[in-house]
Amino acid sequence: MTTSAKEHLLAKQDRSHRAINSFIRARDAISAADDQEGGGGWMNPDVISLAHGEGVRRPHHSVVAAGVRALLDTTESSLDNYLYLRRFPAFEEELTATFQAAGIPDDAASNLCIDSGNTRLFLAFFHAVGDPGDVFLVPQGYYQAVNMWADISSVYLETVETRRSNDYKFTRGDLEEFYRRRVDTGEVRRPKGLILFSPSYTGAVYEESELAEIAEFVEQRDLVVLEDAIFRGTEFTGRSSAHLAGMPNMSQRVVTINGGSKAYGLANIRIGWGCGPQYLIERMNYYTMATSITVPHIAKAMALAALRAPAEYLEGNIAECAARAELVARLLDEINENVASALGFTPAEPLLTVAHHPKAAHSVLVSGNGMAGLLTPDGREVTDSTDVTRHFLNTARVCLSPGVSNGFTDCTVRIAFGCLGWEHTYAYPKHAEIVASAGALLTAFDPGLSDRAVEERLHAAGIDPQWSSLDHLNPGFQGGREELTEAIQRRLGPAVVRLALDNQQELRARHARSAATPEDTAVLSAAGSVPEMAQ
Structure with a gap:
């Protein structure tokens, strides 16, 4: 290996280690691992x-x-048998039909890989596509654990700066632009592929x-793509987004994955699925077979039912998430108004503000860059999102998600609101779950039972077989919105105002600089008056 090649390898390893260390630092911040006072x-x-x-x-x-x-079920399923390589045709047919309905061509939609969650699908993809040292591109905002998955797969991630x-x-x-600055100059090895999160x-x-346009670039640069579509079905408009694999000439270059964790409420069941070109899916299935033998049938059966569930279930989730995203934006605006009122002027940059308004998914990206350079009560300077997270965890008892593990090196954080207050939603569907499960038990013992007979036996057992037709409008959602309001309005809000007042002199100086014209700034600097304006 030449000296230049060694330097490039070491540089890549250093970037990879920095990314993983950033993830670990972010994890330590939310778990308060470095909290000497034991606040939790x-x-x-x-x-x-x-x-x-x-x-x-x-x-x-x-x-x-x-x-x-x-x-x-002891026919299709088993608790004591690996069911080695056993297929579940009904589930596979449903998956293929779902991918086809989403615009993915048959030559990709019919080739399936099913594994215990998207984590394993990522690992299977890296092992199927990548050789040790290969480079894959990710955008800012990527899922934080991808760094670790790449690391244990001996491949490297490079973050493409986005806007x-x-x-x-x-x-x-x-x-x-990334190719021009970093690939064509030899700083980064020519990438093997890219990771697309859609929705992000x-x-x-x-x-x-x-x-x-991305498809044209992928073809031009001879790349392969993993599209993580785990948030498909959460779009606030109710209209699902398109897939890259459905673009011209892409079906043999793109692996599309999804799963049960986000839209369908099956996070702890651990089920993910994907489709793509046969040559890649065969390699991914080899990895799956070699490392996990089988995916539990119960997970497949529940995922199949989730895909077939009434559309109203997803519609209820979508409506709630859209409402919570709007609530977050309103509450952050309220905080900024209170900061300006307390200071007597509007800071040059809001301490917390929505970085972009989401159109899907379960969180809001928040810029905390107005906090950069400020001092917390313990004398620490805020430099990045882990500092922001640590400060509010300690002072407001609210935990934000640090953006540093998603590729943001500034003070960007996320407010994840999707599962907030989940405990409030449990009571409402309980009756429907009992009725449906009791019916499943009765027909397991007597498969010939009619629906009417099942209802009669439930009545005899003291169970009302009817449930609300408005199940998708879960009243427990209100509890989550109340917790969100408590967290932002009554906890974060006062903490932000206190931080602003503690740093009033610095914020006033920034305000003066932002309001000054270039000519004013030059005159003030020459006169040495800028510091006095901060007094």
Whole structure:
């Protein structure tokens, strides 16, 4: 290996280690691992966590019933047998039909890989596509654990700088600029592929025209792509976004993955699925078979039921998430108004503000760059999102999600609201779950029972077989909105105002500099008057 090649390898390893260390630092911040006073982290009972990323609520009651049936099934399922390489045709057919309906061509939609969650699908993709040292591109806002998955797969991630004005989505221009500055100059090894999050983890949605331009770039640069579509079905408009694999000439270059964790409320069941070109899916299935042998049938049965559940279930989740995103924006605006009132002037940059308004998913990306350079009560200077997170965890008992583990090196954080207050949603569908599960038990013992007979036996057991037809409008959602209001309005708000008042002199100086014309600034600097304006 030449000296130049060694330097490039060491540089890549250093960037990879820095990214992983950033993730670890962010994890330590939310868990308060470095808290000398033992105040506790995001799991502490008195902390409101805005950093959890699960689904919105429990799955539809028909999904719970499907799990009960699968537990008792000894024909298709088993608890004591690996069911080595056993297929589940009904589930596979549903997946293929779902991918086809989303615009993915048959030559990709019919080739399936099913594994225990998207984590393993990422690992399977890296092992199927990458050789040790290969480079894959990710946009800012990527899922934080991808760094670790790349690391244990012996491949490298390179973050492509994207723009706030474009909701931090990949654009062809961003990719071409990355190649011009870092690939064509030899700083970075020619990438093998890229990772696309669509919709993104921060709720950005790609238009077809944007995907078409990315597709042209992918073909031109001979790349392969993993599209993580785990937030598909959460779009606030109710219209699902397009897939990159549906663009011209892309079906043999793109692996598309999804799963049960976000839209369908099956995070703890651990089920993910993907489709793509046969040559890649075969390699991914080899990895799956070699490392996990089988995916539990109960997970497949519940995922199948989730895909077939009434559309109203997803519609209810979407409406709630859209409302919570709007609530976050209003509450942050209120905080900024209170800061300006307390200071007597509007800071040059808000201490906390929405970085871009989401159109999908379960969180809001928030810029805390107005806090950069300020001093916290313990004398620490705020330099990045872990500092922001640590400060509010300690002073407001609210845990934010640090953006440093998503590729943001500034003070960007996320407010994850999807599963907030989940405990309030449990009581409402309980009756429907009991009825559906009891029906599954009865028909397991007597498969010939009619629906009428099942209802009669439930009545005899003292169970009303009817449930609300408005199950998707879960009243428990209100509890989550109240917790969100408590966290932002009554906890974060006063903490932000206190921080602003503690740093009033610095904020006033910034305000003066932002209000001054270039000529004023030159005169003031020459006269040495700028510091006095901060007094």
